[in-house]
Amino acid sequence: MIVSKSGVHEAAVLSQIMQNSFSKDFGECWSVADMPAALSLPHCHARLGHSQTGLAIGFSLFRQVADEAELLLIAVLPAHQNSGFGAQLLLDAMAVCKSLGATRMFLEVRDGNERAAALYQRHGYVPVGRRDKYYRGTNGLFYDAITLKLAL
């Protein structure tokens, strides 16, 4: 996968990957309107992953201010998951944040999102907090978020 800088001009591509990757059940997915709004914010960065044939298959979205970074979203299309692309996107986002001066990175993961939690733990993220009922699912149920942290 080839990963490169993205931005508001590719908001629709990122939104499509997001909508096709996240389960609709748990309320982790943003609305389509949220994406261009986030990408327009200062300090917000996106990185898009393409296959060798040019197909957009995954992205990361993160915020970096001074020495602190936060991973906001990361997603890989289901057909391309479990091939190491999520790890590649995560490492790429961490490297960009570090190059911009961040010394620590935070993220939130839904309690129960085992696939994402495994990815983060494998790269050294440790739990530092819990946000009760952070996500609201389409079924009306609430799900906690675990806050993870990594020293870059």
Ligand SMILES: CC(C)(COP(=O)(O)OP(=O)(O)OC[C@H]1O[C@@H](n2cnc3c(N)ncnc32)[C@H](O)[C@@H]1OP(=O)(O)O)[C@@H](O)C(=O)NCCC(=O)NCCS
């Ligand atoms: C999280 C996500 C980005 C990972 O992408 P990916 O390309 O599948 O990631 P990788 O292939 O690099 O690694 C996945 C790891 O999870 C493991 N895994 C897969 N399914 C799992 C499960 N149900 N439980 C635990 N671990 C699991 C894989 O074995 C792999 O670990 P390994 O390399 O040690 O074998 C992808 O699953 C995704 O887009 N999910 C939907 C969106 C989402 O939840 N994003 C995170 C919250 S912002």
